[in-house]
Amino acid sequence: MNKIITIGREFGSGGRELGRYIAEILGFAYYDREIITEIAKRTSLSETYIKNVTENKPAMPFPVHTGRTFWMMMPDLNQDVQREQHNVIKEIAQKSNCVIVGRGADYILKDEKPFRLFVYSELESKIKRCMQNSNSDYENNETMTEKELKRKISQVNKARAGYYEFYTGQTWGGRLNYDLCINTTNCEIKQLAEAIANLFNK
Amino acid sequence: MNKIITIGREFGSGGRELGRYIAEILGFAYYDREIITEIAKRTSLSETYIKNVTENKPAMPFPVHTGRTFWMMMPDLNQDVQREQHNVIKEIAQKSNCVIVGRGADYILKDEKPFRLFVYSELESKIKRCMQNSNSDYENNETMTEKELKRKISQVNKARAGYYEFYTGQTWGGRLNYDLCINTTNCEIKQLAEAIANLFNK
Numbered sequence: 263m264n265k266i267i268t269i270g271r272e273f274g275s276g277g278r279e280l281g282r283y284i285a286e287i288l289g290f291a292y293y294d295r296e297i298i299t300e301i302a303k304r305t306s307l308s309e310t311y312i313k314n315v316t317e318n319k320p321a322m323p324f325p326v327h328t329g330r331t332f333w334m335m336m337p338d339l340n341q342d343v344q345r346e347q348h349n350v351i352k353e354i355a356q357k358s359n360c361v362i363v364g365r366g367a368d369y370i371l372k373d374e375k376p377f378r379l380f381v382y383s384e385l386e387s388k389i390k391r392c393m394q395n396s397n398s399d400y401e402n403n404e405t406m407t408e409k410e411l412k413r414k415i416s417q418v419n420k421a422r423a424g425y426y427e428f429y430t431g432q433t434w435g436g437r438l439n440y441d442l443c444i445n446t447t448n449c450e451i452k453q454l455a456e457a458i459a460n461l462f463n464k
Numbered sequence: 465m466n467k468i469i470t471i472g473r474e475f476g477s478g479g480r481e482l483g484r485y486i487a488e489i490l491g492f493a494y495y496d497r498e499i500i501t502e503i504a505k506r507t508s509l510s511e512t513y514i515k516n517v518t519e520n521k522p523a524m525p526f527p528v529h530t531g532r533t534f535w536m537m538m539p540d541l542n543q544d545v546q547r548e549q550h551n552v553i554k555e556i557a558q559k560s561n562c563v564i565v566g567r568g569a570d571y572i573l574k575d576e577k578p579f580r581l582f583v584y585s586e587l588e589s590k591i592k593r594c595m596q597n598s599n600s601d602y603e604n605n606e607t608m609t610e611k612e613l614k615r616k617i618s619q620v621n622k623a624r625a626g627y628y629e630f631y632t633g634q635t636w637g638g639r640l641n642y643d644l645c646i647n648t649t650n651c652e653i654k655q656l657a658e659a660i661a662n663l664f665n666k
Contacts, residue, residue, distance in 0.1 A: 375650070382639055437584055437637065443645035448577070449663070457662040461655060 265290070265359040265462055266376035268368040270426070270434065273418035274388030276446045277381030281361045283455030288462055291360040301346045307339070315343045316365060318421045319428035344429070364422075368439065369430040377461070380440040387447040388415050467492070467561040467664055468578035470570040472628070472636065475620035476590030478648045479583030483563045485657030490664055493562040495553075503548045509541070517545045518567060520623045521630035546631070566624075570641065571632040579663070582642040589649040590617050 267284060271277020278294060285292035298316065302309045320340055351370045354360055362371075368378040383391070389411050406414065426434035437443055444454060469486060473479020480496060487494035500518065504511045522542055553572045556562055564573075570580040585593070591613050608616065628636035639645055646656060 380639075384640060435639065437639065437645050437647065438586060440645075441647045441650060443639050443642075445639065445643045448643060453663060457659045460659040460662055461651070 263374065264355060264357075266355050266371055266374055267361045267379060267458075267462075268371065268376045269361065269363045269379045269381060270368060270422075270440065271364065271379075271381040272383065272388065272415075272435070273422065274392045274415050275381045275383040276391055276451050277379075278363055280379075280381055280444070280446070280451050280455055280458075281363045283452055284459055285361040287455060287459040288359070288361075291354065291358050292363075293354055293360060294363040297347065297350050297354075297362075297365060300350045301343060304346050304350075305342055307343065311339075312343055315340055316347055317425060319424045366426055366429050369426075369432065377442075378440045379458070380435055380437075380443045382435065382443065382445055383447040384445075385412070385415070465576065466557060466559075468557050468573055468576055469563045469581060469660075469664075470573065470578045471563065471565045471581045471583060472570060472624075472642065473566065473581075473583040474585065474590065474617075474637070475624065476594045476617050477583045477585040478593055478653050479581075480565055481653050482581075482583055482646070482648070482657055482660075483565045485654055486661055487563040489657060489661040490561070490563075493556065493560050494565075495556055495562060496565040499549065499552050499556075499564075499567060502552045503545060506548050506552075507544055509545065513541075514545055517542055518549055519627060521626040568628055568632050571628075571634065579644075580642045581660070582637055582639075582645045584637065584645065584647055585649040586647075587614070587617070 265288075267281070267290070269277050269281045271280075281294070282292055284290070298309050298312050301307070301312050301316075305312070347365060348370055351362065351365065351367050354362065355367075355371050355374050355376075362376075368376055389408055392406075392411050392415070393408075423434040426432065432439050435443070442458070444458075446454065467490075469483070469492070471479050471483045473482075483496070484494055486492070500511050500514050503509070503514050503518075507514070549567060550572055553564065553567065553569050556564065557573050557576050557578075564578075570578055591610055594608075594613050594617070595610075625636040628634065634641050637645070644660070648656065
C-alpha cells in the first residue's frame with residue numbers, strides 16, 4: 263500500500279508550504295490544485311467553478327430568480343464534481359506515495375489509512391504569513407490591509423470548515439480526525455517538514 | 465535560555481512514555497513525579513495529598529461535617545501546594561534543558577516559551593495501552609475490566625481537564641494552547657519521539 267499524507271490546513275498557516283517540503287524531502291508526489299485541473303478535464307467545467315464547488319458547501323436555497331432549470335441542474339453538477347474529486351483522489355492514492363492538500367482527502371481515503379496532518383496557527387501569524395508571501399498561494403494578499411486580511415482569513419476558514427463538515431460529518435480541526443496537529447506560529451516550516459518526513463523514512 | 469518541552473496528555477495515550485524517550489534521545493532532564501516529591505519535601509505534606517491537590521481542581525463545597533477549622537485550612541494548604549509547584553517548575557526550567565510532564569507547566573512557563581506538546585489517542589487505543597502496561601504509570605490497570613478502565617480513563621481525563629482549566633483559564637487540549645498535538649493511536653511512540661527530538665537537534 264502506498265504511503266499517503268493528507269493535509270488539512272487553516273488558510274494562512276503555511277500548510278501548503280509544509281506539504282510541498284515534505285513531498286520534496288520524501289520524493290512523494292504532491293497534489294493540490296492539480297486535482298482541480300484534472301476534474302476540469304474530466305467534466306469540461308471551468309476550474310473556477312470547480313474551485314468554488316470544492317471549497318464551499320452547497321449554498322441552499324439557490325436564488326429564486328434563476329428559475330427551475332438552473333435550480334435542478336446545480337445539485338447534479340455539484341454531485342458530478344464531488345464524484346470526480348472522489349475518483350481523482352482515489353486514483354492518485356493508488357498511483358504512488360503522495361501528499362494531498364485539502365479536499366477532505368483524509369476522509370475520502372480513510373480505508374487507505376493515510377497519515378493525517380492538520381496545520382494551524384495563531385491569527386497574527388496567519389496575517390503576517392499572508393502579508394509576506396506574494397506567491398500564488400496568497401494571491402493579492404500582500405496588497406490587502408490587515409482588516410481586509412482578517413476578514414478573508416475568517417471567511418476562507420469558515421468555508422473550509424463548512425465544506426469539510428458537510429461532506430464528512432466530522433469536525434474540521436477536531437483532533438481525533440488527525441494523527442498530528444501542527445501549530446506553525448513559532449516553528450520554522452522547513453524544520454517541521456524534516457521532522458515529519460522522519461516518520462516515513464524508516 | 466534553556467530548551468523546555470512540556471507535555472499535556474490524556475490518560476492512557478502514552479504521553480509519559482513519549483516524554484521519557486524524548487528526554488533520553490536529547491539528553492534533557494525529565495520531570496514528572498519528581499515534582500511531587502520535591503513539593504512534599506518543601507511543604508512536609510504527604511505525596512498522596514499533593515498528588516491529589518495537583519491533579520484535581522479544588523472541590524467546593526467541602527463536606528460540612530469536617531467543621532470550620534478544616535474548611536478554613538484546606539484552601540491555604542491547597543494554595544501552598546500550588547505555589548510550591550509553581551516555584552519548583554520555574555526552578556527546574558532555570559536549571560537545564562528539560563521535559564516536564566503535566567501540571568500545567570506549559571502555562572506556568574509561558575514566559576520561557578516552552579515547546580508545548582499535547583498527546584492524545586482514541587479510547588480503544590487508551591484501553592489497550594492501559595491493559596498492556598503493567599509498569600508504575602498504570603498501577604493495577606492490567607487487572608481491571610474494560611468497563612472499569614473506561615470509567616477510570618474518563619474520570620482521570622475529566623479531572624485533568626478541570627484542573628488545567630481552573631488554574632490556567634485555558635482549554636485543556638485546545639489546539640492553540642500547544643505547538644504540536646499528537647495522536648498516538650496509529651503511531652509508534654519511539655518513532656514519534658525521534659521525529660520530535662529532531663526539532664531540537666539543530
